[in-house]
Amino acid sequence: DQQVKQNSPSLSVQEGRISILNCDYTNSMFDYFLWYKKYPAEGPTFLISISSIKDKNEDGRFTVFLNKSAKHLSLHIVPSQPGDSAVYFCAASVKGGGSNYKLTFGKGTLLTVNP
Amino acid sequence: DTAVSQTPKYLVTQMGNDKSIKCEQNLGHDTMYWYKQDSKKFLKIMFSYNNKELIINETVPNRFSPKSPDKAHLNLHINSLELGDSAVYFCASSPLPSGGLVETQYFGPGTRLLVL
Numbered sequence: 402d403q404q405v406k407q408n409s410p411s412l413s414v415q416e417g418r419i420s421i422l423n424c425d426y427t428n429s430m431f432d433y434f435l436w437y438k439k440y441p442a443e444g445p446t447f448l449i450s451i452s453s454i455k456d457k458n459e460d461g462r463f464t465v466f467l468n469k470s471a472k473h474l475s476l477h478i479v480p481s482q483p484g485d486s487a488v489y490f491c492a493a494s495v496k497g498g499g500s501n502y503k504l505t506f507g508k509g510t511l512l513t514v515n516p
Numbered sequence: 517d518t519a520v521s522q523t524p525k526y527l528v529t530q531m532g533n534d535k536s537i538k539c540e541q542n543l544g545h546d547t548m549y550w551y552k553q554d555s556k557k558f559l560k561i562m563f564s565y566n567n568k569e570l571i572i573n574e575t576v577p578n579r580f581s582p583k584s585p586d587k588a589h590l591n592l593h594i595n596s597l598e599l600g601d602s603a604v605y606f607c608a609s610s611p612l613p614s615g616g617l618v619e620t621q622y623f624g625p626g627t628r629l630l631v632l
Contacts, residue, residue: 435620444520444606444623445559490559503549503572504621506559 404428405493407507415515420478422510424491427472431493435504436465436476439488448489449476481514488512519543520624522607528630529597537592537627539607547571548590549608549621550582559606565590597631604628 406425414420424434432453437445451458451465451474458465464477478485491507520541529535541548549572550562564572568584579595594601607624 437623442625444608444625446623447620450620503561503564503574505561508557509559 403507404431405491405505405507407489407491407510409510410508411511411513413513413515414481416483417480420476420481420485420512420514422476422478422489422491422512424474424476424507425472426474426493428493428505429472430495431505433494434465434467434474435492435494436463437490437492437506438485439490439509445490478512481512483514483516486512486514520607520609520622522605522624522627524627525625526628526630528632530632531597531599533597534593534595535597535629536594537605537607537629539590539592539624541588541607541609541622541624543609543622545609545611545622546587547610547619548584548587549610550590550592551606551608551623553604553606553626555603563590563592599631602629602631 404427435450436448438448439445449460449463449465451467453469456467462478467474488509488511490509492504494504523538527535547566549564551559552562553559561574562576563582565584567587581593582590584590604626606626608621610619610621
């Protein structure tokens, strides 16, 4: 039962253009969402997050958009750089879950930014 | 000064063996986790410990036994290894959730386990 879905296993973009990574979720209890970035042979690293009370959060070149009615979020990277090439995981959680909170991850999308 | 470290990085072993993976964090976090990333690439939580106390156990076979000697360490012992245990195991840590906020989790580099 995939509660967090990243339907595109891979995405290829040109350097300088926008990268848009998508994520859908099914559990309406989720109210906090995170994006993690993972390079080969390394662990995931936190990139950006958004609470369900917002519909947009921006941090430099990275912006996350949340559409609660559609249960959909997206990560925009602009401009894309070759160093952004990595696997991007979408994750969701129930905020305020106390010490029992856990992250539910999608399968990830491999982003390749071509010079 | 690695924040979350795991040993070993690679582990190749025979079916039926018992093995351990160690995790240490120097971030002063109260909560530690074990995740499994299987061949389908899903990253799924297995266990969560908060100050040496088991908080989450996600229907993992009891061949898997986490042990937390102190809040900076969370080791994973696996008995009677099976082919299906082959995966990448990630350790993570986070501060204790407070004020209803979800805290960011910091991951180790992973341990690649191959059971032959």
